[in-house]
Amino acid sequence: xxxxxxxxxxxxxxxxxxxxxxxxxxxxxxxxxxxxxxxxxxxxxxxxxxxxxxxxxxxxxxxxxxxxxxxxxxxxxxxxxxxxxxxxxxxxxxxxxxxxxxxxxxxxxxxxxxxxxxxxxxxxxxxxxxxxxxxxxxxxxxxxxxxxxxxxxxxxxxxxxxxxxxxxxxxxxxxxxxxxxxxxxxxxxxxxxxxxxxxxxxxxxxxxxxxxxxxxxxxxxxxxxxxxxxxxxxxxxxxxxxxxxxxxxxxxxxxxxxxxxxxxxxxxxxxxxxxxxxxxxxxxxxxxxxxxxxxxxxxxxxxxxxxxxxxxxxxxxxxxxxxxxxxxxxxxxxxxxxxxxxxxxxxxxxxxxxxxxxxxxxxxxxxxxxxxxxxxxxxxxxxxxxxxxxxxxxxxxxxxxxxxxxxxxxxxxxxxxxxxxxxxxxxxxxxxxxxxxxxxxxxxxxxxxxxxxxxxxxxxxxxxxxxxxxxxxxxxxxxxxxxxxxxxxxxxxxxxxxxxxxxxxxxxxxxxxxxxxxxxxxxxxxxxxxxxxxxxxxxxxxxxxxxxxxxxxxxxxxxxxxxxxxxxxxxxxxxxxxxxxxxxxxxxxxxxxxxxxxxxxxxxxxxxxxxxxxxxxxxxxxxxxxxxxxxxxxxxxxxxxxxxxxxxxxxxxxxxxxxxxxxxxxxxxxxxxxxxxxxxxxxxxxxxxxxxxxxxxxxxxxxxxxxxxxxxxxxxxxxxxxxxxxxxxxxxxxxxxxxxxxxxxxxxxxxxxxxxxxxxxxxxxxxxxxxxxxxxxxxxxxxxxxxxxxxxxxxxxxxxxxxxxxxxxxxxxxxxxxxxxxxxxxxxxxxxxxxxx
Numbered sequence: 001x002x003x004x005x006x007x008x009x010x011x012x013x014x015x016x017x018x019x020x021x022x023x024x025x026x027x028x029x030x031x032x033x034x035x036x037x038x039x040x041x042x043x044x045x046x047x048x049x050x051x052x053x054x055x056x057x058x059x060x061x062x063x064x065x066x067x068x069x070x071x072x073x074x075x076x077x078x079x080x081x082x083x084x085x086x087x088x089x090x091x092x093x094x095x096x097x098x099x100x101x102x103x104x105x106x107x108x109x110x111x112x113x114x115x116x117x118x119x120x121x122x123x124x125x126x127x128x129x130x131x132x133x134x135x136x137x138x139x140x141x142x143x144x145x146x147x148x149x150x151x152x153x154x155x156x157x158x159x160x161x162x163x164x165x166x167x168x169x170x171x172x173x174x175x176x177x178x179x180x181x182x183x184x185x186x187x188x189x190x191x192x193x194x195x196x197x198x199x200x201x202x203x204x205x206x207x208x209x210x211x212x213x214x215x216x217x218x219x220x221x222x223x224x225x226x227x228x229x230x231x232x233x234x235x236x237x238x239x240x241x242x243x244x245x246x247x248x249x250x251x252x253x254x255x256x257x258x259x260x261x262x263x264x265x266x267x268x269x270x271x272x273x274x275x276x277x278x279x280x281x282x283x284x285x286x287x288x289x290x291x292x293x294x295x296x297x298x299x300x301x302x303x304x305x306x307x308x309x310x311x312x313x314x315x316x317x318x319x320x321x322x323x324x325x326x327x328x329x330x331x332x333x334x335x336x337x338x339x340x341x342x343x344x345x346x347x348x349x350x351x352x353x354x355x356x357x358x359x360x361x362x363x364x365x366x367x368x369x370x371x372x373x374x375x376x377x378x379x380x381x382x383x384x385x386x387x388x389x390x391x392x393x394x395x396x397x398x399x400x401x402x403x404x405x406x407x408x409x410x411x412x413x414x415x416x417x418x419x420x421x422x423x424x425x426x427x428x429x430x431x432x433x434x435x436x437x438x439x440x441x442x443x444x445x446x447x448x449x450x451x452x453x454x455x456x457x458x459x460x461x462x463x464x465x466x467x468x469x470x471x472x473x474x475x476x477x478x479x480x481x482x483x484x485x486x487x488x489x490x491x492x493x494x495x496x497x498x499x500x501x502x503x504x505x506x507x508x509x510x511x512x513x514x515x516x517x518x519x520x521x522x523x524x525x526x527x528x529x530x531x532x533x534x535x536x537x538x539x540x541x542x543x544x545x546x547x548x549x550x551x552x553x554x555x556x557x558x559x560x561x562x563x564x565x566x567x568x569x570x571x572x573x574x575x576x577x578x579x580x581x582x583x584x585x586x587x588x589x590x591x592x593x594x595x596x597x598x599x600x601x602x603x604x605x606x607x608x609x610x611x612x613x614x615x616x617x618x619x620x621x622x623x624x625x626x627x628x629x630x631x632x633x634x635x636x637x638x639x640x641x642x643x644x645x646x647x648x649x650x651x652x653x654x655x656x657x658x659x660x661x662x663x664x665x666x667x668x669x670x671x672x673x674x675x676x677x678x679x680x681x682x683x684x685x686x687x688x689x690x691x692x693x694x695x696x697x698x699x700x701x702x703x704x705x706x707x708x709x710x711x712x713x714x715x716x717x718x719x720x721x722x723x724x725x726x727x728x729x730x731x732x733x734x735x736x737x738x739x740x741x742x743x744x745x746x747x748x749x750x751x752x753x754x755x756x757x758x759x760x761x762x763x764x765x766x767x768x769x770x771x772x773x774x775x776x777x778x779x780x781x782x783x784x785x786x787x788x789x790x791x792x793x794x795x796x797x798x799x800x801x802x803x804x805x806x807x808x809x810x811x812x813x814x815x816x817x818x819x820x821x822x823x824x825x826x827x828x829x830x831x832x833x834x835x836x837x
């Protein structure tokens with residue numbers, strides 16, 4: 001069910017202005033229009049009065065007042081003004097009933113008599129008493145759709161999905177249409193991992209480095225909804241070639257105090273989360289704190305077959321087998337505090353602070369065996385490695401937002417300043433032994449990383465009376481990343497640990513982006529919408545790193561202009577057809593740039609490439625949507641073309657064919673042609689079912705010298721959900737997703753899937769509830785098989801993730817809401833008060 005405290009002020013006000021809802025059953029929906037005999041009369045007496053809160057004696061603005069005859073039949077209706085006053089200009093002599101109603105108060109009906117002669121009737125103030133049950137929780141009949149569409153994409157209402165209770169942000173994103181999440185937590189949008197993820201419309205450094213780990217830190221109970229923006233306007237930062245994902249956290253604009261506590265216990269995760277919202281007149285305060293305990297286990301096996309190629313014939317030379325087990329224990333705290341103050345109806349100031357801390361301890365074992373082509377094991381090459389990793393993250397983010405509203409609706413100025421910083425401290429230790437269990441190698445390293453970002457932004461929106469809306473703005477994003485790592489090694493038992501200069505490094509990287517944009521939107525006869533915009537971005541990249549005591553510097557300034565066009569036509573029966581085109585950019589992240597060499601697997605050394613260039617992508621989409629009563633349909637055709645694609649690739653070292661290197665490069669072209677479909681159905685006012693499908697053809701071309709490769713193929717994602725609310729406050733919900741095999745320039749991996757079932761029972765007048773969620777309960781693990789081909793070898797890998805999850809959650813809501821009209825927030829939520837990118 002949708003609770004009133006989750007509605008925006010504008011939606012709430014709109015509901016109040018519907019007498020059919022506000023006065024039912026005292027004022028039936030079919031009686032909104034007064035009979036002709038009443039509305040057409042030209043004589044009578046004015047009837048007026050006011051409505052006050054019985055406790056505070058303050059006006060109840062926009063309360064609904066109905067004039068009825070003595071049988072309860074409605075004759076006329078009106079609503080109070082901002083001072084709680086109401087007036088019926090002409091009422092014929094007679095006896096009537098006056099029904100006064102407002103959500104959160106008890107409906108009051110009392111008799112009124114109008115005497116002949118035309119004298120004005122001034123009633124005593126009508127005192128409305130609070131309805132305690134309604135104040136605890138007002139329920140609007142009918143559930144909010146789990147999936148809703150917008151001009152730029154769609155919205156997934158995560159708070160309405162009970163299978164999310166007790167999970168993390170990664171669990172939430174698995175169920176969002178157009179998104180896919182693999183077993184390692186990597187997020188895809190329509191087949192691409194190059195997306196921009198925001199929190200409440202603003203960037204976050206905690207998501208910039210290791211997205212998969214960051215999503216595990218955000219509790220699902222803090223997430224209200226997820227916006228998928230496949231056609232962002234020029235107002236949005238142009239980064240993220242596939243589009244934008246905006247995670248919106250819970251907050252309330254209703255006056256009063258509300259809160260919630262959720263506790264979860266499970267076999268893979270345990271957490272405790274709290275929320276508090278307070279709003280008193282002009283001041284609002286929001287606070288959230290959540291702690292997670294997540295455990296992950298798994299194992300893998302790989303066969304590395306090396307060969308020599310002569311006359312197109314591959315002759316095996318040796319086989320290396322590796323087996324690995326891992327266990328990761330993660331602990332994290334995620335908290336945020338926000339406040340806003342309305343100086344008056346035209347000026348608002350808000351500030352938000354977000355803190356996150358995490359600690360991950362990973363224990364991994366790696367066994368390596370080598371065999372001859374005939375199958376004989378070479379014990380001299382046997383290696384066993386015990387690897388420990390300790391990673392600690394500390395994040396701080398804050399933003400200050402000033403909003404100036406003007407008299408014209410939708411005209412406003414936004415000034416935003418943001419500062420984010422994320423520090424990571426990693427300690428690594430390795431002990432290697434041979435077949436005789438003799439220590440042959442010791443390694444220790446420390447790595448200190450820091451990401452820092454300062455964001456200054458100004459946005460102005462100006463609506464014209466008949467000529468649409470103009471949006472202009474400018475932004476400066478100043479990013480700084482640094483990595484300082486020391487590596488010590490001892491190559492035999494008893495030898496002292498000494499520094500290895502080839503794997504010790506000091507790396508600094510600065511990326512400053514200065515941008516401006518202009519976007520113009522024109523709506524014609526409520527049938528056509530045209531949006532034309534462009535965004536100019538100038539990027540200054542500088543870097544400095546030292547390896548083997550050799551200094552290397554980077555200095556790469558570049559600039560881009562990225563146009564944005566959208567044309568939409570609205571048809572009858574809530575049908576829309578939208579065509580859009582945009583150019584977007586993807587700059588390399590610190591993980592792709594950092595030259596730090598990860599040699600925990602001696603056969604596959606991984607590191608970044610500081611010489612990477614940004615990539616540009618052309619996006620084109622044709623979208624059709626249809627909403628008919630309880631059925632909604634959304635279908636798209638899309639094309640995405642990248643000509644300087646950043647991709648990961650693997651290659652052998654000439655001096656040692658046993659060792660492979662894995663890094664990143666701008667390899668070539670990446671073209672994606674796809675179609676997506678999303679459909680949902682509501683039934684019996686208590687249930688809904690939805691299905692989502694995404695099919696795309698990926699054409700990959702690398703023209704990078706000896707790594708020239710072409711791969712192409714079809715891939716798809718399928719997902720679905722169903723829910724139903726039974727009597728006695730009992731509900732059930734299920735969801736599932738399936739991702740087809742994936743291909744890249746050098747690899748192919750098998751399918752993966754997930755499914756969940758959630759049961760929920762509410763009690764204590766729906767203040768409390770218990771939820772049981774189970775995921776992937778039929779099988780204990782999901783196995784992904786991956787094949788990687790190189791010029792001298794082929795690798796066959798089997799990766800097992802044990803993802804059977806059981807969670808039991810208890811949540812309790814507390815507090816009291818006061819339904820008062822917030823005029824400033826209503827004005828803010830009008831046209832032009834949308835999301836910030």
